[in-house]
Amino acid sequence: MTTATTSPRVPVARDPRVSPLSRATSSPVLRLVVKRLLMAIPIMLGVTILAFWVLSLIPGNAAQQLLGPEATPEDIAQLEEQLGLNESGVSRYLDWLGGALTGDLGNSIVSRQPVGDLLANRLPVTGELVLLAFVVSLALAIPVALLAAYKPNGLLDRVSMFVSTMGLSVANYVLALLLVLVFAVQLGALPAIGFVPLEDGLWANLKPLILPSAAIGIPLFCFYARFLRGDLVDQMQQEEYVTTARAKGIGPWQVLIRHAFRNSSFGLITVVGLNLGALIGGTVIIEQIFALPGIGQMLLQAINTRDVVVVQAAVVIFALVAVIANLVVDLLYVVLDPRIRHDSR
Amino acid sequence: MSGGEITVLEDAAFAGSWPAGLDPATNTTGGSNIAMNQAIFGGLFLLTADDDGSNAEVTPNQAESYEISEDGTQFTVTLREGIEFSDGTPLDAEAVRWNWERDLSNPCTCKPTWPLAENGIEVLDPLTIRLTFTRPYPAILASFPASNVNWIASPAAVEAQGEDDFAINPVGAGPFTVVSNQLSSKLELEKNENYFKEGLPYLDGLTFQSIGGDQPAYQALQAGQAQVYEGLNTTPLLDQAQSSGQMQVTIQPATSPYVIQLNTAIAPFDDVRAREAIYRATDFEAINEGIFGGKYDVSQSFTGPGGKFHQPEIEGYPEYDLDRAKELVDELGGLTVRLGTISNYVATQINTALQTQWEEAGIDVEINDYQLSGVIQEFTGGQWQAMLQTAGAWDPAAGVGVGFRFASGVPYSGVNDPELDQLLNDAAATVDEGEREDLYRQAGELIAENFYAPFGLAFAPANLSAQGVYGPGITTKIPPILVNAGVIWDEVWQEQ
Numbered sequence: 138m139t140t141a142t143t144s145p146r147v148p149v150a151r152d153p154r155v156s157p158l159s160r161a162t163s164s165p166v167l168r169l170v171v172k173r174l175l176m177a178i179p180i181m182l183g184v185t186i187l188a189f190w191v192l193s194l195i196p197g198n199a200a201q202q203l204l205g206p207e208a209t210p211e212d213i214a215q216l217e218e219q220l221g222l223n224e225s226g227v228s229r230y231l232d233w234l235g236g237a238l239t240g241d242l243g244n245s246i247v248s249r250q251p252v253g254d255l256l257a258n259r260l261p262v263t264g265e266l267v268l269l270a271f272v273v274s275l276a277l278a279i280p281v282a283l284l285a286a287y288k289p290n291g292l293l294d295r296v297s298m299f300v301s302t303m304g305l306s307v308a309n310y311v312l313a314l315l316l317v318l319v320f321a322v323q324l325g326a327l328p329a330i331g332f333v334p335l336e337d338g339l340w341a342n343l344k345p346l347i348l349p350s351a352a353i354g355i356p357l358f359c360f361y362a363r364f365l366r367g368d369l370v371d372q373m374q375q376e377e378y379v380t381t382a383r384a385k386g387i388g389p390w391q392v393l394i395r396h397a398f399r400n401s402s403f404g405l406i407t408v409v410g411l412n413l414g415a416l417i418g419g420t421v422i423i424e425q426i427f428a429l430p431g432i433g434q435m436l437l438q439a440i441n442t443r444d445v446v447v448v449q450a451a452v453v454i455f456a457l458v459a460v461i462a463n464l465v466v467d468l469l470y471v472v473l474d475p476r477i478r479h480d481s482r
Numbered sequence: 483m484s485g486g487e488i489t490v491l492e493d494a495a496f497a498g499s500w501p502a503g504l505d506p507a508t509n510t511t512g513g514s515n516i517a518m519n520q521a522i523f524g525g526l527f528l529l530t531a532d533d534d535g536s537n538a539e540v541t542p543n544q545a546e547s548y549e550i551s552e553d554g555t556q557f558t559v560t561l562r563e564g565i566e567f568s569d570g571t572p573l574d575a576e577a578v579r580w581n582w583e584r585d586l587s588n589p590c591t592c593k594p595t596w597p598l599a600e601n602g603i604e605v606l607d608p609l610t611i612r613l614t615f616t617r618p619y620p621a622i623l624a625s626f627p628a629s630n631v632n633w634i635a636s637p638a639a640v641e642a643q644g645e646d647d648f649a650i651n652p653v654g655a656g657p658f659t660v661v662s663n664q665l666s667s668k669l670e671l672e673k674n675e676n677y678f679k680e681g682l683p684y685l686d687g688l689t690f691q692s693i694g695g696d697q698p699a700y701q702a703l704q705a706g707q708a709q710v711y712e713g714l715n716t717t718p719l720l721d722q723a724q725s726s727g728q729m730q731v732t733i734q735p736a737t738s739p740y741v742i743q744l745n746t747a748i749a750p751f752d753d754v755r756a757r758e759a760i761y762r763a764t765d766f767e768a769i770n771e772g773i774f775g776g777k778y779d780v781s782q783s784f785t786g787p788g789g790k791f792h793q794p795e796i797e798g799y800p801e802y803d804l805d806r807a808k809e810l811v812d813e814l815g816g817l818t819v820r821l822g823t824i825s826n827y828v829a830t831q832i833n834t835a836l837q838t839q840w841e842e843a844g845i846d847v848e849i850n851d852y853q854l855s856g857v858i859q860e861f862t863g864g865q866w867q868a869m870l871q872t873a874g875a876w877d878p879a880a881g882v883g884v885g886f887r888f889a890s891g892v893p894y895s896g897v898n899d900p901e902l903d904q905l906l907n908d909a910a911a912t913v914d915e916g917e918r919e920d921l922y923r924q925a926g927e928l929i930a931e932n933f934y935a936p937f938g939l940a941f942a943p944a945n946l947s948a949q950g951v952y953g954p955g956i957t958t959k960i961p962p963i964l965v966n967a968g969v970i971w972d973e974v975w976q977e978q
Contacts, residue, residue: 201862202855203502203510204590212589247501248665249646258664314697321705329705330693425494425694428702430667438666441855442501
């Protein structure tokens with residue numbers, strides 16, 4: 138697994154050069170945060186430029202969309218001028234960027250509603266969905282992986298790995314429809330579609346999110362369980378510290394949980410962090426199937442109507458989430474491994 | 483009979499999409515949002531029919547009566563007395579004039595394409611308004627129920643809210659009023675207490691919910707989370723719904739057959755031989771039998787059996803002839819085609835089958851499917867080659883009718899044929915139904931003769947509903963003016 142290359146087991150050499158930044162911030166954790174946030178700037182810029190450019194490659198624009206199929210070139214040109222779509226891509230992007238930096242994400246070209254409002258309505262939906270999917274997947278994956286790794290190739294291991302392989306090979310929209318068929322149609326236990334805001338009560342809010350978050354979370358669970366189980370087995374079989382611990386007479390469960398799991402969690406955190414992007418991508422389809430008014434649904438509609446302003450806002454959110462997820466992964470390393478805390482990188 | 487709330491599902495790829503809101507003057511997706519518009523605005527006219535879909539006719543609704551002058555150049559509408567918008571202001575001739583002028587002055591191509599004379603909109607008295615045209619235009623009546631001019635918005639509300647907010651929170655005089663509107667996602671409506679029809683609407687609440695296609699919609703209905711789904715077209719689900727007996731299935735009369743539009747303005751279909759090759763390589767009967775179990779009618783012209791002037795066979799129609807197709811492809815030195823369509827089950831199945839049939843004739847085919855907006859972008863971009871579309875309407879002159887697809891200058895065909903224009907215009911301008919039928923037959927022959935676009939299955943989507951929910955267009959048949967049948971929401975009721 139290439140994602141586990143930042144293994145803390147490799148001793149990290151101290152960097153003799155001390156940057157001005159590290160002089161200014163005495164805490165290594167704070168330094169890491171500041172450094173990462175500074176790095177986020179070019180990343181975010183790159184992502185938004187790319188989104189702007191890619192959308193401009195697709196034929197048609199919002200003016201055409203707004204005017205409908207029979208629009209004459211004159212009508213389109215007139216509306217393009219009104220909407221500022223006739224200006225060069227660079228100046229439109231800079232306009233947008235200027236606004237975005239001052240907190241003004243502009244108005245949707247198609248619905249003319251403030252994008253900030255759209256995001257405020259839709260972020261909680263996607264946020265909850267993703268969070269629940271994570272909780273479901275990790276809450277299932279960790280115990281399953283530990284049980285499987287306790288006795289590699291044992292019955293439990295083979296069953297759980299078989300099931301998780303199956304789970305991985307099912308597309309999440311197929312899984313979504315199956316879950317609805319069983320839990321909503323046959324059992325009538327959970328809603329098939331819709332979203333209820335948190336103001337209407339916690340259970341009312343959670344209930345319609347269970348199936349969609351399971352549809353996203355189950356394939357993730359399968360992936361995490363397989364990944365973690367593999368890493369745990371490697372640790373248990375190959376690492377000296379495991380042998381040492383065993384020699385000290387520490388019980389096998391304790392070795393597994395306290396020692397091997399602690400080390401394997403680095404790999405898991407990395408994988409989880411990297412997965413977040415794909416996970417948000419997955420919400421686009423799931424939100425569509427479960428009729429959830431989230432960012433994914435908004436993005437899809439905005440791409441269809443060439444609503445650049447809304448697409449940009451969604452892209453910024455996705456990129457921010459990815460950047461923050463990476464930062465959190467790094468911070469978790471620091472928390473979990475004291476060696477990094479003393480490293481000045 | 484009275485009371486209850488229902489949720490209606492609409493496919494996100496079509497009617498479940500209203501990205502720019504629901505203001506009749508700016509709603510370019512109006513043709514697909516007829517359900518929402520009927521519920522909010524009611525409509526001056528409605529298309530009604532007997533329960534089995536026969537005897538369909540345009541009947542006055544908020545209008546009390548209409549008159550078309552003998553020469554067809556004047557259309558006079560008399561409104562019912564005492565109708566008020568839900569904000570309490572009157573729906574009178576002034577309000578109608580204000581709406582129509584606003585529709586006409588808007589750059590939106592959803593505006594009416596009336597051949598209006600100068601100062602052609604006149605208010606005759608508080609309840610009477612008259613349109614005067616530069617040429618006979620009796621087809622105006624048939625086009626009304628699917629046109630944005632049918633939906634009358636409250637001028638006071640537009641002025642008070644401003645256009646942008648009005649599109650989100652529209653105010654009309656229909657059976658329901660808007661509670662909340664999340665664009666292209668969910669529209670919640672409640673009973674209009676001020677509605678002009680005594681005892682109507684029956685329902686207390688009506689919610690439109692956009693959903694990602696037939697399968698999730700079917701399951702949501704099975705799970706009891708929604709009561710109606712408009713526009714099911716996935717044939718296996720249709721069979722399943724019919725055999726399970728869990729829900730009511732109403733297959734609407736087919737009005738628009740599919741047509742393979744060929745962009746005659748650019749290569750390869752600016753060459754008549756390439757167009758003939760497509761006709762000769764296409765066997766719609768086989769597709770109907772092979773994929774759809776012979777469920778649908780095949781038409782050789784632009785109106786299906788549920789519409790006016792249906793002509794199943796056209797004289798001289800170029801029939802399937804694989805050898806001739808191969809010959810033509812050889813003559814052309816090969817033929818490569820990009821074939822697109824809107825992303826729905828029937829359309830994409832047909833396209834896949836067409837790809838196979840055409841490849842047998844040596845034609846290379848790339849198929850694509852698009853959302854509604856994507857199809858529109860492709861058409862207006864002008865670089866499309868072949869597109870599977872629905873061809874007509876309940877009345878060929880109405881809405882997205884044959885003129886919309888074949889008239890010179892429209893982006894849908896590249897056809898630029900004054901003779902065809904003349905026939906279609908004459909047909910639209912003729913009051914006598916027998917004469918109109920003859921003109922449309924000639925138009926069908928002309929299209930076939932020039933290999934402009936082969937016609938195919940006449941298909942209409944089905945409406946599904948939970949047991950205990952009834953209504954015109956849901957459990958009875960109404961020919962779709964465009965695609966989905968026009969449900970009359972004020973008369974929808976639920977067993978309590």
